[in-house]
Amino acid sequence: MVKFKLSSLLPGSNAGTTEAKDVKQANRRSFSGLMTKPKGDETKQSIAEAETVMDPPSKMTQLASKISQETAKLEAYFKENNLPLPSFDVDADLDYHHKLPAHIKLARQEIIYATKELRDLTVGPRESVRWSTWEHLDVLALQTLNHFNIAKLFPIDSTITLGELQAKSRLDSVNLARLVRYAMTNNIFREVSPGVIAHTAASRCIAEDDDLQAWIGFNTEDIFPASAHVLQALEIYPQAVELTQTGFNFAFDTVEKEPMFVTFGKDPARAKRMGRAMASLTGGEGYEVRYISEGYDFSAIDAKEGVFVDVGGSHGFVCVDLARRYKNMRFVVQDLPKTVDSAPKPICEDPQVAARVELMAHDFFTEQPVKGADVYFFRWIMHNYSTPYAIKLLRNLVPALKPGAKVLINDHCLSEPGQENPWDEKLMRGMDLVMLALLNAQERTEEEFRELFTAADEGFVFKGVIRPAGSRMSIIEAVWKPDEVEGAAADKVTASEPINEEVMEQAPLEKPTEPKVEA
Numbered sequence: 113m114v115k116f117k118l119s120s121l122l123p124g125s126n127a128g129t130t131e132a133k134d135v136k137q138a139n140r141r142s143f144s145g146l147m148t149k150p151k152g153d154e155t156k157q158s159i160a161e162a163e164t165v166m167d168p169p170s171k172m173t174q175l176a177s178k179i180s181q182e183t184a185k186l187e188a189y190f191k192e193n194n195l196p197l198p199s200f201d202v203d204a205d206l207d208y209h210h211k212l213p214a215h216i217k218l219a220r221q222e223i224i225y226a227t228k229e230l231r232d233l234t235v236g237p238r239e240s241v242r243w244s245t246w247e248h249l250d251v252l253a254l255q256t257l258n259h260f261n262i263a264k265l266f267p268i269d270s271t272i273t274l275g276e277l278q279a280k281s282r283l284d285s286v287n288l289a290r291l292v293r294y295a296m297t298n299n300i301f302r303e304v305s306p307g308v309i310a311h312t313a314a315s316r317c318i319a320e321d322d323d324l325q326a327w328i329g330f331n332t333e334d335i336f337p338a339s340a341h342v343l344q345a346l347e348i349y350p351q352a353v354e355l356t357q358t359g360f361n362f363a364f365d366t367v368e369k370e371p372m373f374v375t376f377g378k379d380p381a382r383a384k385r386m387g388r389a390m391a392s393l394t395g396g397e398g399y400e401v402r403y404i405s406e407g408y409d410f411s412a413i414d415a416k417e418g419v420f421v422d423v424g425g426s427h428g429f430v431c432v433d434l435a436r437r438y439k440n441m442r443f444v445v446q447d448l449p450k451t452v453d454s455a456p457k458p459i460c461e462d463p464q465v466a467a468r469v470e471l472m473a474h475d476f477f478t479e480q481p482v483k484g485a486d487v488y489f490f491r492w493i494m495h496n497y498s499t500p501y502a503i504k505l506l507r508n509l510v511p512a513l514k515p516g517a518k519v520l521i522n523d524h525c526l527s528e529p530g531q532e533n534p535w536d537e538k539l540m541r542g543m544d545l546v547m548l549a550l551l552n553a554q555e556r557t558e559e560e561f562r563e564l565f566t567a568a569d570e571g572f573v574f575k576g577v578i579r580p581a582g583s584r585m586s587i588i589e590a591v592w593k594p595d596e597v598e599g600a601a602a603d604k605v606t607a608s609e610p611i612n613e614e615v616m617e618q619a620p621l622e623k624p625t626e627p628k629v630e631a
């Protein structure tokens with residue numbers, strides 16, 4: 113930040129130059145009350161006073177005070193409510209953010225942004241850039257420790273020597289020690305005395321949370337190698353739209369052979385890990401499924417026992433959540449045969465819910481078989497595809513759509529740079545790059561979603577985007593030919609009719625159809 117000195121306005125300085133005029137202007141705007149020209153000793157005194165007055169706190173000081181103020185708010189809340197203070201200790205509350213009211217969540221967020229900014233300023237630009245290139249080593253340590261199940265090898269409430277830990281693991285002593293000790297720099301494990309390891313809150317999460325382990329496995333063993341091959345993919349295929357020309361394909365030797373989902377379909381363990389990873393993310397802050405049931409009003413559809421189709425709905429957790437809230441709607445969860453086969457059966461312990469949620473094998477690159485449903489829902493599907501493929505998915509709905517049918521996309525909706533809070537911006541733009549690495553796909557802005565529907569068919573009327581408060585994801589809505597809703601045409605299938613039995617009984621597809629993008 114350039115700081116102008118009042119002394120530069122005095123006789124003998126470069127007053128009269130353009131630069132000096134600009135300086136005057138700058139000062140006049142900020143400090144109009146100081147512009148009467150002082151004389152003699154008064155001059156010096158006034159300058160000293162003026163400089164004291166005009167010296168605003170530096171960016172660093174502002175950030176430090178913000179951190180201090182917001183931390184005081186957060187801590188006061190913990191104390192007033194007898195909650196344990198955040199800590200790295202093994203018995204810490206692992207998800208305390210869930211318990212905070214909105215204004216305290218805001219204070220927590222402010223601390224997160226301000227600490228990052230203050231740290232970056234303090235480290236300085238050159239050193240920040242230099243060492244940001246080593247962030248993959250955090251991933252490397254997490255990958256290996258998770259893969260070799262190190263966190264599970266000793267009880268949460270006890271300690272273990274590195275020697276004992278090595279005896280229980282497949283890693284040799286040198287590699288085990290260096291990986292564990294690197295992880296400690298991120299508060300995963302701690303060394304209570306030389307060579308003696310204990311759990312921390314973070315290593316306890318890894319030891320106890322199977323979905324989190326799957327999330328780490330999927331990210332570090334699938335996304336991490338894929339990311340490391342994006343450069344190679346972009347060198348050869350700079351247009352980056354095809355599903356078989358991605359970083360993932362280069363990493364796993366499937367270039368021009370098969371898209372990632374086909375590879376996963378052939379490997380049940382890997383597919384299951386991805387499914388559990390998605391479940392872990394869905395429990396993560398800002399991604400909870402409740403934002404769909406709370407953020408969008410389905411009561412009119414519920415009242416008429418309407419049908420909701422979750423296209424690419426994995427194991428149906430969105431439908432189960434909706435069915436718990438809406439007691440009359442019926443649900444069809446569509447996914448690839450192997451995913452459908454691996455879904456829990458029954459899909460939920462509550463029979464009233466389970467009876468209304470049906471699983472169906474369907475390849476969304478083929479025509480939609482459930483005709484006349486009220487809602488076709490795509491959660492984390494459109495962002496898996498570049499525009500030509502995403503258009504194809506929407507077009508595959510068209511023969512099934514009745515006037516007034518809703519198409520809801522639940523994805524991130526990117527804002528202009530700088531509009532999101534810095535944490536959300538980083539995560540959402542991170543997801544955009546993950547999509548590039550795995551599938552040559554992308555996150556989209558509202559305008560890009562609008563264009564997607566327009567390009568798919570002019571019968572789609574774009575309605576806009578809802579972003580429930582607290583959610584990182586948005587609900588993007590289009591309605592099929594809403595002007596034709598009046599009269600008999602409105603319901604090709606009446607809402608109270610059962611879902612087309614023929615469709616529900618169709619043989620599961622053996623293999624997903626690989627789409628060919630039209631030129």
Ligand SMILES: C[S@@+](CC[C@H](N)C(=O)[O-])C[C@H]1O[C@@H](n2cnc3c(N)ncnc32)[C@H](O)[C@@H]1O
Pocket residue numbers: 373390391394423424425426427430446447448451474475476477490491492493496624625
């Ligand atoms: C990123 S996951 C999203 C899952 C779920 N919608 C959610 O919100 O977590 C993508 C899903 O699409 C499914 N999928 C991939 N290709 C498909 C295809 N051709 N037809 C149907 N489902 C497919 C995958 O099996 C996976 O469950």
